[in-house]
Amino acid sequence: MRLEPxxxxxxxxxxxxxxxxxxxxxxxxxxxxxxxxLLDLSGEAMRPRLFVVQAEGGEExxxxxxxxxxxxxxxxxxxxxxxxxAYEGKAFRAAPAGSVRAEEFLQVGVEAFxxxxxxxxxxxxxxxxxxxxxxxxxxxxxxxxxxxxxxxxFIDSLALAPALSARxxxxxxxxxxxxxxxxxxxxxxxxxxxxxxxxxxGVPAGQGEAALRQLWAIAGIxxxxxxxxxxxxxxxxERAEAASTPHLSPAEAEAVRxxxxxxxxxxxxxxxIRGLAGPDTAALDAAIAGWSRRLAGLAxxxxxxDGVTLTAAFGRAFGYYxxxxxxxxxAALGEERPVAAGGRxxxxxxxxxxxxGQGAVGCMVRPARAFAGGxx
Numbered sequence: 001m002r003l004e005p006x007x008x009x010x011x012x013x014x015x016x017x018x019x020x021x022x023x024x025x026x027x028x029x030x031x032x033x034x035x036x037x038l039l040d041l042s043g044e045a046m047r048p049r050l051f052v053v054q055a056e057g058g059e060e061x062x063x064x065x066x067x068x069x070x071x072x073x074x075x076x077x078x079x080x081x082x083x084x085x086a087y088e089g090k091a092f093r094a095a096p097a098g099s100v101r102a103e104e105f106l107q108v109g110v111e112a113f114x115x116x117x118x119x120x121x122x123x124x125x126x127x128x129x130x131x132x133x134x135x136x137x138x139x140x141x142x143x144x145x146x147x148x149x150x151x152x153x154f155i156d157s158l159a160l161a162p163a164l165s166a167r168x169x170x171x172x173x174x175x176x177x178x179x180x181x182x183x184x185x186x187x188x189x190x191x192x193x194x195x196x197x198x199x200x201x202g203v204p205a206g207q208g209e210a211a212l213r214q215l216w217a218i219a220g221i222x223x224x225x226x227x228x229x230x231x232x233x234x235x236x237x238e239r240a241e242a243a244s245t246p247h248l249s250p251a252e253a254e255a256v257r258x259x260x261x262x263x264x265x266x267x268x269x270x271x272x273i274r275g276l277a278g279p280d281t282a283a284l285d286a287a288i289a290g291w292s293r294r295l296a297g298l299a300x301x302x303x304x305x306d307g308v309t310l311t312a313a314f315g316r317a318f319g320y321y322x323x324x325x326x327x328x329x330x331a332a333l334g335e336e337r338p339v340a341a342g343g344r345x346x347x348x349x350x351x352x353x354x355x356x357g358q359g360a361v362g363c364m365v366r367p368a369r370a371f372a373g374g375x376x
Contacts, residue, residue, distance in 0.1 A: 001051075002095065004102035004368040007136075014135040015367045016088070016108055018128050024086035024110050029070035031090070035060040041069055041351060043173075043319030049093045051103075063092035066318065068345065068362055069352075071111045076354045082114035101337070102368070108132070109342070109364035113349065119290045121361050122324045122344060123297025129340040129363035130303045133328040136370030140331040141339065142307045143298075145266065146314030148172055149323045149344075150273070153287040154259050158278035161246045168248075168256070173315040185253030262312040266295055269310040294324070316341065320348040324361070333369060340365040 007015070035052055042065075051063040064070055067087050075083045088108045095101040110128060112121060126143070133141055152169045160168070171178040215221075248256065255276055262272045270288050277284050299305060316325045323344030330339050342363030349358045368374050 001092070001103045002100065004105045004366075005374055007106070007367045007371045007374065011136060011371045011373070012367055015132050015365060015370050017135060018131040019086045019108055019110050022084065022086065022110055022128055024084040024112075027071055027074055027085040027087055028089070029064070029067065029074055029087070031064055031092075032061040033064050033070055035062045038062055038065070038069060041320050041348065042066075043317075045174075045317065045319075048096075049317075051092050051094060065093045066091055067107060067109060067364065068111060068318070068320070069348070071362070072113070072345075072348055072352055072360065075111070075113050076349060076352050080113075081355070081358070084110065084112045086110050106367050107364045108367060109362060111360065111362035113360045114358045116359075117293070118323070118344065118346075118359050118361070119293040120297055121359065123294050123301055125342060125361050125363050126298060126324075126326055127301025127303055129326070129328055129342055129365055130301070132365045133340040133370045136339075136367065136374075137372030138330050138332070138339070138370065139372075142309065142329050142331070143303060144314060144327045144329060145308065145310045146312070146316075146325045147287070147291070147310075147323060148315060148321055148325060150284075150287050150291070151259070151312070153283040154273060154277065155256075156283040157281050158252055158255060159280045160248070160252065164246050164248070173319060173321075175313070175315075182248065182253045182256060185248040185250050260313040263309060265305075266291070266308055266310040269312065273312060316343060320345045320351075322347050326363075328365075330369065337369060338366075339369045 032053065035050065036059075038050065039047060046065065050065055052060055053063070054060045067089070071085050071087060075085065086109070088106070090104055091107050092104050095103050110125065112125060115121075126145075130141075130143060151172045155165050155168050158165075168178070168181065171181055255278065258276050259273060262269050262276075264272075270291055274281075274284070274288060298308065314325060314327075315321070316327075321343040323346060325343035326341065327335075327338035328340035329335060330337075333339065340363060342361070344359070344361040346359050349360055
């Protein structure tokens, strides 16, 4: 397992300082986390990045790839309706093939649950991440912003069939599948329908896994790889739903493509998105109004406006984000190695058993990347 270089104590103290001043309670969470829970909440695409361990006959566990889920679980276990938690510790992610990235690395960050205006809370957390990242001495930092909920509001403006609208929103953080959906608009209904084969058609709900195993046995197929049967069944169900519901028209697909192509200074980007909207703009107008407050908050937090870009297609690999997402990037390190990152995940606490309505937003900083005298 590759380690990252250490950060000098003085530089690490400077990077920590904004979080120490944020009024957050320090929390520690277990290094080992339930594998099934991580995959359910983060998405199956995270599996190749996880270090998995299992005692004989025991539950599959993974070295924590991030702190958001374990800190959220700790908050829910506390029974508090609101909370703000600071953390510092090692996280672990397998590097992609051919990469020399560190696989064991230090993170510092904060997670905030409940209370206050979401746009104000977002701006505060992004401001914390920016100040912490900048405290490492780099002078080439920029901030990239995105918003998963903004995409949903744009889709709502197009007044699509409900099933189609829901499917597009689900696909936003899965770019290849979203692109395939857009391509279907150019294929025509006959060709689009011919591409879908559902071997579980007619199988009652809850019996998909058993039916798929039976099909494998009849065909003499021995499954290979690590994808769970339940995940395969879920993907087949999504394809079946896509085959039985309307697809985008060419004009609607072009509107979505134009939305995804928007990037630039936040004000100009929001104006461009508003100009692409369909006939029902109520949700989109509300989302853009929230962004006006968020941008004002970022300015008040000291984030320089000339270093900020809003990219409509920007999402994050962790599947639990459902609102603002962001990365602080260094020109020297490139887009693949963000110095800081985070976002809003209002739906995660409820999926972990919390009472509904708890807003949640957080961020993390990689000190070894923030330190100007460190990696290049």
